[in-house]
Amino acid sequence: MKILVINGPNLNFLGIREKGIYGSVDYKGLVEMITEKGRACGCEIEVFQSNHEGAIIDRIQEAYFDGTEGIVINPGAFTHYSYAIRDALASITVPKVEIHISDITAREEFRKVSVTKEVCDEQIFGHGLQGYLEAIDFLLAK
Secondary structure (H helix, E strand, O other), X not given: OEEEEEEOOOHHHOOOOOXXXXXXXXXXXXXXXXXXXXXXXXXXXXXXXXXXXXXXXXXXXXXXXXXOOEEEEEOHHHHHOOHHHHHHHHOXXXXXXXXXXXXXXXXOHHHHOOOOHHHOOEEEEOOOXXXXXXXXXXXXXX
8 A cells, every 4th residue: 555644844853843742753763763663564655844834735746646545634724724735635535634743632722723624534642652653553554
């Protein structure tokens, strides 16, 4: 299975930003964990990160053409207001999982709103980095 993992703004600052919320593992550690999961399950997993909305939209659209069979996305702050990313996700018919490291339902009011959730097959939040592995397992089970 070919899986695309997309990380939005500030995810590249894991291990630096708000360690009490996001933990002390850095972005490289997250990518290594996902890569190892791919090896273990025999999947091809690409990890993509951008702080730019348009780049994320471009990568989602590329997934339509490159044989991607499932998408895991942590849109970061774009979760709460990017209808453009929502529309890009809606245009891709492969299974999609929205992931958040923290429990977005227990944080600020604006974080409780997800405009991308309804175009994804599943939403996982509050499980730390382990949520990425759960999202991959969800895709594998579909």
